[in-house]
Amino acid sequence: MILFEDIFNRAVNLFDDPDIQRAYELNPVEFSKTMRPYLINGLGMFANPTTVSSRFSDYTEAQGKLEVFDGDGGATYTLSTVPVDNSVMSFFIGGTPDPLAEYDPTTQEVTFSTDVPVGTRCSCEWYYAGEFKADFTGFSSNISPSFIASRTKDILAHCLLLGWAENEKNFMLDIRNILTDTDFKLHSPANSVRAKTEWYQNIREGLNDLTQKLSWDLWSGAIGGRQIGK
Numbered sequence: 001m002i003l004f005e006d007i008f009n010r011a012v013n014l015f016d017d018p019d020i021q022r023a024y025e026l027n028p029v030e031f032s033k034t035m036r037p038y039l040i041n042g043l044g045m046f047a048n049p050t051t052v053s054s055r056f057s058d059y060t061e062a063q064g065k066l067e068v069f070d071g072d073g074g075a076t077y078t079l080s081t082v083p084v085d086n087s088v089m090s091f092f093i094g095g096t097p098d099p100l101a102e103y104d105p106t107t108q109e110v111t112f113s114t115d116v117p118v119g120t121r122c123s124c125e126w127y128y129a130g131e132f133k134a135d136f137t138g139f140s141s142n143i144s145p146s147f148i149a150s151r152t153k154d155i156l157a158h159c160l161l162l163g164w165a166e167n168e169k170n171f172m173l174d175i176r177n178i179l180t181d182t183d184f185k186l187h188s189p190a191n192s193v194r195a196k197t198e199w200y201q202n203i204r205e206g207l208n209d210l211t212q213k214l215s216w217d218l219w220s221g222a223i224g225g226r227q228i229g230k
Contacts, residue, residue, distance in 0.1 A: 001131055001135070002131060002152065002153060002156070003086055003129075004129035004132075006153055007039060007160060008031070008035050008160075010153055011157040011158075012024045014161055014203065026097040028088040028089070028127075029090035029125045029127040033062075033064075033127060033129075035164075036062060036129050036130070037163075038161075038164040041163040042159035042162050042163025045159045045162050046156065046159050048211050049211070052214065055132075055134035056132050056134050058134070059132045061130060062127065062128060062130050063087075063127075064126055064128060066124075066125040067123060067125070068122075068123045069123065069124075071115075071116030071117050071118055071120040071121065073116070074116065075115045075116065076109050076110065076111045077109065077110050077122065077124070078108055079103075079108045079109070079124060083103070086128060088129075089125065089126045091110065091112060091122070092123045093112055093116055093122045094116075094120045098112050101124070103126075143218060147217075148214070151210065151213070155210045155214065158203055158210060161203045162200070165200050
């Protein structure tokens with residue numbers, strides 16, 4: 001099993017852009033909603049090794065809920081729903097992100113970082129992006145399932161970025177929409193994206209390197225690994 005969020009967490013650093021990092025930190029729900037279709041679309045780029053890539057056809061659907069409260073002068077509010085395990089959460093006071101707010105699963109209470117004035121709306125949204133049901137049993141005992149899962153998360157992170165680039169020629173558009181919708185602005189749009197051709201090529205080469213390494217690891221593990229070259 002591999003959580004979509006684990007892949008998103010690895011992918012965000014590959015963008016190497018402060019605006020994307022900022023959106024990821026201030027509105028994780030919208031960020032995850034934006035990334036999910038690109039991950040699904042990018043799966044087709046994970047072609048080899050087929051003994052691993054063929055295990056990613058089965059995945060769970062996304063779930064989520066937005067709850068809005070009218071401020072009563074306090075900081076704590078109780079959710080009417082129970083967030084799914086491994087969900088991300090976004091918090092807002094009057095349309096402004098509150099990344100310091102906290103959720104207590106034992107009481108189902110959200111505590112904002114400051115009291116919410118009477119008449120001001122605040123909100124909490126939780127979102128579970130899904131998970132791949134793949135398991136990595138059946139390989140050589142020389143290769144642990146956790147090792148394969150870790151390598152695969154890196155591969156899928158690269159696939160996500162390529163899916164983004166393939167399906168969105170101006171691949172800052174969705175991030176700009178996230179930032180606009182939550183009432184904060186890009187601080188340097190002109191410097192947000194590296195040269196597109198070079199960036200895309202680097203990600204493509206990174207994906208090829210990762211899949212080749214995984215293929216080698218599986219092959220060498222199957223025949224004894226350490227005996228090669230002796």
